[in-house]
Amino acid sequence: MKRLFPVLVTLFSSSVLLSAQSPPKNESPPPRKREPLVIPDVPRNELICFALYTTSRGVFKMSAFLYPLKDGEERKLTLEVMWDGKWQPLIEAPVEELGWMAQFRGVSPWDDSRDHRYRITHAGGSLYEGVIRRNPVEKDEIVVANFSCNGNNDRGPREDIIRNIKAQNPDLLFFAGDQSYDHKEHYAAWLLFGRQFGEICRDRPVVTIPDDHDVGHPNLWGEGGEISRVPTGNDGGYFMPVPYVNMVQRAQCGHLPDPVDPTPVKNGITVYYTSLLLGGIDFAILEDRKWKTGPAGLVPQMGPRPDHINDLAYDRQSIDVPEAQLLGARQLKFLESWTNSWNGVEMKCVLSQTPFVGTAHLHGGKADRLLADLDCNGWPQSGRNAALRAIRRGFAVHLCGDQHLSTVCQYGINAWGDAPWVFASPAIANIYPRSWDPLEKPKRRDAASALPATGDYYDGFGNKLTMRAYFNAVPENNMGVGYGIARFRKSTREVTFELWKRGADVTKDKPVTGWPITVRQQDNYGRAPLGWLPTLKITGAKDPVVRIVEESSGETVYALRIQGNQFRPKIFNAGSYTVVVGEGDHQVTLPNVSSLPLDGPEQNLEIIIP
Known part of the structure; x- marks a missing residue:
C-alpha cells in the first residue's frame, strides 16, 4: 500500500501555518462523508502530475506541477519540443518548493502557426507529454x-x-x-x-x-x-x-x-x-x-x-x-x-x-x-x-x-x-x-x-x-x-x-x-440610440475597425470590427464626434462629424482607407 504524505508538510513551516487564523467555516455544513485530502506517494518516475499552458500574441507560457520531491532529488525540469522529428531541449526551469511547481516561458516570438509536440522531463525519470496547439485563426x-x-x-x-x-x-x-x-x-x-x-x-x-x-x-x-x-x-x-x-x-x-x-x-x-x-x-x-x-x-x-x-x-x-x-x-x-x-x-x-x-x-x-x-x-x-x-x-x-x-x-x-x-x-x-x-x-x-x-x-x-x-x-x-x-x-x-x-x-x-x-x-x-452618425461607406479595407469618440467628453463611445464595408453608427447624445476607421498605418480619422436626429433622413460618409 502506498504511503500518504501529510497534506501540508511541503508547503509551509509549522510557524507560518500556525500564524494563520483558524480556517473559516464553509458556506454550508460539510457532507457527512468526505474523503480525506491526501497526496499519494507516487513512484519516482511519476513525479510530474500535470501542466497548464497558454499561447497569446507570440508568447508561450507553461506551468508544470510535481508531487513532493525528496532531499537530494533534482530541483529542475526540462521542456523539450519536437522539431524536425527530434526532441530538442527548449527551456530548463527550477522547481519552486513553495507549491512544487516549475514555470516555462517559450522563445519569443512563439511560432503559433502549427502544433508542437512537447514533453517535460525530470532527472528521476518522470515524463509528461502533450501538444501545444496552433492558434486556430483559420477556424470560423x-x-x-x-x-x-x-x-x-x-x-x-x-x-x-x-x-x-x-x-x-x-x-x-x-x-x-x-x-x-x-x-x-x-x-x-x-x-x-x-x-x-x-x-x-x-x-x-x-x-x-x-x-x-x-x-x-x-x-x-x-x-x-x-x-x-x-x-x-x-x-x-x-x-x-x-x-x-x-x-x-x-x-x-x-x-x-x-x-x-x-x-x-x-x-x-x-x-x-x-x-x-x-x-x-x-x-x-x-x-x-x-x-x-x-x-x-x-x-x-x-x-x-x-x-x-x-x-x-x-x-x-x-x-x-x-x-x-x-x-x-x-x-x-x-x-x-x-x-x-x-x-x-x-x-x-x-x-x-x-x-x-x-x-x-x-x-x-x-x-x-x-x-x-x-x-x-x-x-x-x-x-x-x-x-x-x-x-x-x-x-x-x-x-x-x-x-x-x-x-x-x-x-x-x-x-x-x-x-x-x-x-x-x-x-x-x-x-x-x-x-x-x-x-x-x-x-x-x-x-x-x-x-x-x-x-x-x-x-x-x-x-x-x-x-x-x-x-x-x-x-x-x-x-x-x-x-x-x-x-x-x-x-x-x-x-x-x-x-x-x-x-x-x-x-x-x-x-x-x-x-x-x-x-x-x-x-x-443593446442601448437604444438617440441619434445616428452618417452611414460609413468604406473602401480599401475588409471588415475594418470603427471607433466612435464623443468630442465633448473625449471618451470612446464604443469600438468594434464591423462586417463588410458599411456601418451606421448609433450615438446616445446629440453633438460632434470623431470617427476613426482602420488600424495602424491604414487608418483614417474624421473629426467634427455631426450627429443626425433619430428620425431624420440617412446620410452617407465615404471613407477611403490608404
Whole structure:
C-alpha cells in the first residue's frame, strides 16, 4: 500500500501555518462523508502530475506541477519540443518548493502557426507529454468550455466531463474559480484537480483563475490587498498569509499572459489581470474580488451577517455606496484600453469569477430565501455599472461561474438589455445549492425561453437583468451540476451558449432545457440610440475597425470590427464626434462629424482607407 504524505508538510513551516487564523467555516455544513485530502506517494518516475499552458500574441507560457520531491532529488525540469522529428531541449526551469511547481516561458516570438509536440522531463525519470496547439485563426468557430466550483464533496474522477470534452474538442478551457475548496490545503487540492482534469489540459490552452475558496476564504472582498481581521473576511481584505495567497495565484495563473500591470497591491499580494488572444477572440481576464470593498461597517446590517440581507423593509438604493469599489481603478483603466484594441481581433469576451448581478434567491440545503447577497457582483451597484459601461464599449460577452447556479441573462444599467450578455457556468460538484426563484412577476415575459421565470426583472440590489435561462440546483436537476460551452462564430458575429449536465453524453444527448441560446455581438451594447452618425461607406479595407469618440467628453463611445464595408453608427447624445476607421498605418480619422436626429433622413460618409 502506498504511503500518504501529510497534506501540508511541503508547503509551509509549522510557524507560518500556525500564524494563520483558524480556517473559516464553509458556506454550508460539510457532507457527512468526505474523503480525506491526501497526496499519494507516487513512484519516482511519476513525479510530474500535470501542466497548464497558454499561447497569446507570440508568447508561450507553461506551468508544470510535481508531487513532493525528496532531499537530494533534482530541483529542475526540462521542456523539450519536437522539431524536425527530434526532441530538442527548449527551456530548463527550477522547481519552486513553495507549491512544487516549475514555470516555462517559450522563445519569443512563439511560432503559433502549427502544433508542437512537447514533453517535460525530470532527472528521476518522470515524463509528461502533450501538444501545444496552433492558434486556430483559420477556424470560423472558436469553442470555449466554461467550468467552475469543483466541490470537495466529490473527490472522484471527472470521467463524464473528460469524455465529453474530448468529443466537443474546445479550443480553450476556462476554469472560473474554486478549483479548490480545501482552504489551507491548496497544494494537495491542486494536485487532485490535476489528476481530475489533466487529461484534457495537456493538449489545449487553459485559463484558471482563483476565487475565494482557492485562497482560503468562504467569501472574499479583497479591498486592494488589505488584511482582514475577522474570520468571515467581510471587513475587507485577506486573512491567509501573503505567501500562501501568492503561491495559489502563481500556481493557477503563472501560465497566463503577463499581467497588464504587475505592480502588487497592498501587503505584496500579486496581481494577474490580463488579456489572451486566441483564434481572433480577445479575452479579458479579470480579478472580480481583489479590489472589491468589504461590506462590514459600510452598509447597515440587515440580516444575520453584514453581507446577507433578509429585512423586507430594506432600501435597495441605501446600500449603493458610491465610494465602494468593485473592479478598482486599475482594472477599469485596463478595460478602457482593451475595448479600444482590435489588432487581430474579431470578437471580445470577458472572463471572470462571478456575474455582475444577483441571480440566486434560494440558498443552501434548506433553500432559505435571501433578498440580497453582497458576495455577488451585483453589489456595489455603482461599481457594477462602471464595469459594465466599460465592457459594453467592446461589445463583449461575459463568461463566469461561482454561483452554483447556471444562468444566461443580459445585464441592464439604465434600461433592460442595454449591457452585455453573461453565461454563468454551473458547479462541477455542488456543496451549496442555489436557485433562481423570483417572487415578483417579470416586467416583460421572455417568450423565446422554454422556462417559466424568464424575462425582465430587478435583482435584490435594484439592478436590471433579463433572465433567459436558468438551471436550479435542486435534486431533480442532480443539484444543478455540469459545465458550459460557448461557441464564438466569427462569420455571423454570434455567440451560442450550451449547458451540459453531469452524466450527459454529448454525442447523443441534448443540452439542458432552455439551451442553446444564441446572441449577436452587437446585442452586447443593446442601448437604444438617440441619434445616428452618417452611414460609413468604406473602401480599401475588409471588415475594418470603427471607433466612435464623443468630442465633448473625449471618451470612446464604443469600438468594434464591423462586417463588410458599411456601418451606421448609433450615438446616445446629440453633438460632434470623431470617427476613426482602420488600424495602424491604414487608418483614417474624421473629426467634427455631426450627429443626425433619430428620425431624420440617412446620410452617407465615404471613407477611403490608404
